[in-house]
Amino acid sequence: xxxxxxxxxxxxxxxxxALVVIAQRNPFYSAFALIVTxxxxxxxxxxxxxxxxxxxxxxxxxxxIMVLFLFxxxxxxVRREDAGKGGARTMGGIATGLxxxxxxxxxxVLLRLQPGPAPGFDASTRKMAQVLFSPQFLYVFEATSILxxxxxxxxxxxxxxxx
Amino acid sequence: xxxxxxxxxxxxxxxxALVIGALLGLFALMTWIERRALAFMQFRLGPNRTGxxxxxxxxxxxxxxxxxxxxxxxxxxxxxFLAAPVVAVTTALLAIAVVPYGPPFTAFGRQLQLxxxxxxxxxxxxxxxxxxGVYGTVLAGWAANNKYALLGGLRSSAQMFSYELALGLSWVxxxxxxxxxxxxxxxxxxxxxxxxxxxxxxxxxxxxxFVAATAEVARIPFDLPEGETELVAGFHTEYSSxxxxxxxxxxxxxxxxxxxxxxxxxxxxxxxxIPGVPSSGLYGFTWFGLKVGFILFVFIWLRGTxxxxxxxxxxxxxxxVLIPVAAVWTFVAAAVVTLxxx
Numbered sequence: 001x002x003x004x005x006x007x008x009x010x011x012x013x014x015x016x017x018a019l020v021v022i023a024q025r026n027p028f029y030s031a032f033a034l035i036v037t038x039x040x041x042x043x044x045x046x047x048x049x050x051x052x053x054x055x056x057x058x059x060x061x062x063x064x065i066m067v068l069f070l071f072x073x074x075x076x077x078v079r080r081e082d083a084g085k086g087g088a089r090t091m092g093g094i095a096t097g098l099x100x101x102x103x104x105x106x107x108x109v110l111l112r113l114q115p116g117p118a119p120g121f122d123a124s125t126r127k128m129a130q131v132l133f134s135p136q137f138l139y140v141f142e143a144t145s146i147l148x149x150x151x152x153x154x155x156x157x158x159x160x161x162x163x
Numbered sequence: 164x165x166x167x168x169x170x171x172x173x174x175x176x177x178x179x180a181l182v183i184g185a186l187l188g189l190f191a192l193m194t195w196i197e198r199r200a201l202a203f204m205q206f207r208l209g210p211n212r213t214g215x216x217x218x219x220x221x222x223x224x225x226x227x228x229x230x231x232x233x234x235x236x237x238x239x240x241x242x243x244f245l246a247a248p249v250v251a252v253t254t255a256l257l258a259i260a261v262v263p264y265g266p267p268f269t270a271f272g273r274q275l276q277l278x279x280x281x282x283x284x285x286x287x288x289x290x291x292x293x294x295x296g297v298y299g300t301v302l303a304g305w306a307a308n309n310k311y312a313l314l315g316g317l318r319s320s321a322q323m324f325s326y327e328l329a330l331g332l333s334w335v336x337x338x339x340x341x342x343x344x345x346x347x348x349x350x351x352x353x354x355x356x357x358x359x360x361x362x363x364x365x366x367x368x369x370x371x372x373f374v375a376a377t378a379e380v381a382r383i384p385f386d387l388p389e390g391e392t393e394l395v396a397g398f399h400t401e402y403s404s405x406x407x408x409x410x411x412x413x414x415x416x417x418x419x420x421x422x423x424x425x426x427x428x429x430x431x432x433x434x435x436x437i438p439g440v441p442s443s444g445l446y447g448f449t450w451f452g453l454k455v456g457f458i459l460f461v462f463i464w465l466r467g468t469x470x471x472x473x474x475x476x477x478x479x480x481x482x483x484v485l486i487p488v489a490a491v492w493t494f495v496a497a498a499v500v501t502l503x504x505x
Contacts, residue, residue, distance in 0.1 A: 028243075028305075035298070055287040063294025067301070067320065074305050074313075125283055125344060 007047055014040035027073050031066060038062040050123035178279050179260075186259065190415045191221035197463050204467035231404040236307055239401065243306035248406045251299030251413035258292040259420045261285045262346055266433045266447035276347070285346045286338065289424070290331055293379070297323050299413065300388070300398050307401035315397025318474065319381060319388030325481040326378035326385075332489035333372040336365045336496030337428050350432030357436040362429040365496060369429045371489045376421040378481065380414065382462050384469040387477060422458035430454045 013036065020033035038061045045054035107113075132141050195210065195218060202209025211217040235244065262285070263278035282288050297320050304316015338344060340361070341352035353360050362369045378385035389397040399410045426432060431454075433447035442450055472480070 028240075035295075039295075051282060051284045052287070055284050055291045058291035059287070059294055063291060063297070067294075067297055067324070070298075070301055071317075071320075074301070074317075 003047055007044065010040040010043040010047075014044070028070075031069050031073055034069075035062050035066050038066070048123070050128075052125040052128055053123065174275075175279070178277070181277075182260065182264075182279055183256065185264075186256070186416055186419065187412075189419060190412050191225070193415050193419075193459065194224065194411070195220045197466075200460070200463045201467050204464075225408070228404055228408045233404045233406065234401070236309065236401050238308040240306045240308065243302050244401075245406075247299050247303035247306055248402070248409035248413070250302060251296065252409050252416070254292050254296035254299060255413040255416035255420065258289045258296070259416060259423065261288050262420070262423050262427060263350070263432075264423075264448075265451050266443050267347075268444055268447075278347075281345065281347065284344045286334060286344045286349070286428075289420070290327075290334075293327065296413075296417070303402070303410070304398035307398075309401050311395045312398050312400045315388050315394045315400065318394075319398055322378060322381070322385065322387060322477065322481075325478060326375045326485070329371055329481060329485040329489050330375040330379060332486065332493055333368045333375060334428065335493045336368045337361050339496055339500045340364070346427050350427050350434070353431040354434055356438050357431070360429065360431040360434075360436060362431075365429070365492070367488060367492045368496070369425075371485055371492070372429065373425065374485060375481075376425065377462070377465065378477075380417045380421055380462075382418065383466040384472050385477065386471060387474055418459070418462060419455070422455050422462070425458050426451060426454040430458075 017033040017036040017040065021030045021037065024030045024033060038057060042054045042057040042062070045051075045057055131137060198220070199209040199211075199217065209217065210220040213219040213223045235241065260279040261282050263276055263281070265277050267276040269275070300316055300319045300323070302316075304312045304314075304319070307313075337349060341349040343349065343352075357363060381388050388394070389399075394400070399407060402410055433442055433451040435442040435446065435450050440446070
């Protein structure tokens with residue numbers, strides 16, 4: 001009962017703040033609303049019994065990435081965006097969103113999906129580490145690390161000015 | 164609502180109230196101790212007029228701040244300006260909610276531990292909340308619409324990112340030795356004599372941790388965000404009255420958090436460290452309190468002793484000295500742990 005109450009509270013918060021992200025014209029507020037969305041998602045991960053992913057969500061997205069966004073917004077002094085051109089695009093966006101929602105709902109009903117983690121799923125920190133570093137995923141995991149490293153080197157190379 | 168659930172809830176609320184009350188008391192006491200100790204180090208007397216040996220000074224300060232006018236800068240972004248102290252204090256309190264304050268004990272027929280939440284990922288949680296704490300600083304600096312505050316906020320957040328990396332890396336060896344992110348497990352991994360404390364076993368990690376933690380809480384010699392001669396007071400330049408007090412409180416709570424963490428991660432937590440000397444029950448609380456008090460005193464001591472870093476020195480030291488040392492030590496610790504499986 002308690003879990004359900006917490007879930008609905010934070011799910012509502014996540015959806016509302018996500019709406020603020022796209023509806024708000026001031027990029028600074030949008031960025032903050034996005035931080036709230038990410039933190040609410042983290043609470044939902046924690047409810048699903050995976051504290052590790054919940055914490056990583058906050059460290060990586062809400063902590064590291066969003067701070068960089070904020071820095072750019074603050075330093076470039078981005079002004080509030082002027083109102084968009086017309087209702088047609090907004091309407092198209094809302095229609096697409098509704099269609100996607102409908103398809104997802106239909107899928108949930110048709111496939112008889114149950115809320116919560118799949119049965120037998122153990123997302124504790126120890127179990128996650130064992131799965132990630134098992135022979136099945138080890139190479140993929142390491143390849144991802146190399147990919148991220150390459151992106152990092154690329155960013156530095158692009159940002160470096162010629163002397 | 165059934166009995167056991169209600170009982171659990173009451174215990175949780177009591178713990179939260181106790182922790183917040185104790186922290187507020189310690190915060191008030193620390194402001195006085197810091198001023199007095201610093202004064203003695205500089206051959207002054209410090210605040211000694213209010214009450215015996217000046218111990219009521221924090222209360223006088225509190226009353227003064229409470230009755231001061233709240234000034235909102237005309238050009239400030241109102242919501243962000245109001246939110247910044249709240250974010251700062253909330254994240255500071257959240258971080259200290261997951262650390263235990265003493266050994267587990269039995270009272271009223273229950274196994275209790277003075278800890279608000281015992282998380283499987285306790286250390287990572289602190290890291291995450293710490294990362295969110297940067298927003299308090301960024302918001303405060305940006306919202307005031309003051310160039311000193313903005314520069315102070317930028318400096319402060321850049322410093323916090325840079326030293327967060329070294330701080331996180333310095334924990335890795337400790338976590339590997341304990342095989343757990345849970346702070347209680349880390350303390351238990353250091354049971355036994357002083358020689359099994361991480362400060363002995365992992366001395367380089369302790370050095371990196373202590374330096375990085377000093378920088379994280381922006382204490383001298385790393386108090387550049389508040390470099391008075393350059394930035395007035397950095398990100399909280401425009402804050403007055405109780406909002407200023409909240410900003411100060413967040414800083415002191417963060418300082419207490421890093422001291423408690425230093426005790427748990429490196430100084431054996433509530434263990435006495437001498438074989439034969441008990442470390443359960445009240446003894447444990449005593450050892451723990453003494454160690455935390457000592458670390459807090461070292462922070463004041465450093466403030467009375469060292470000058471401030473220059474900004475380029477700070478960045479150079481953080482990225483080119485501290486992080487490589489921490490990274491190399493992580494490899495050494497990983498090798499040792501792999502070769503000696505528990």
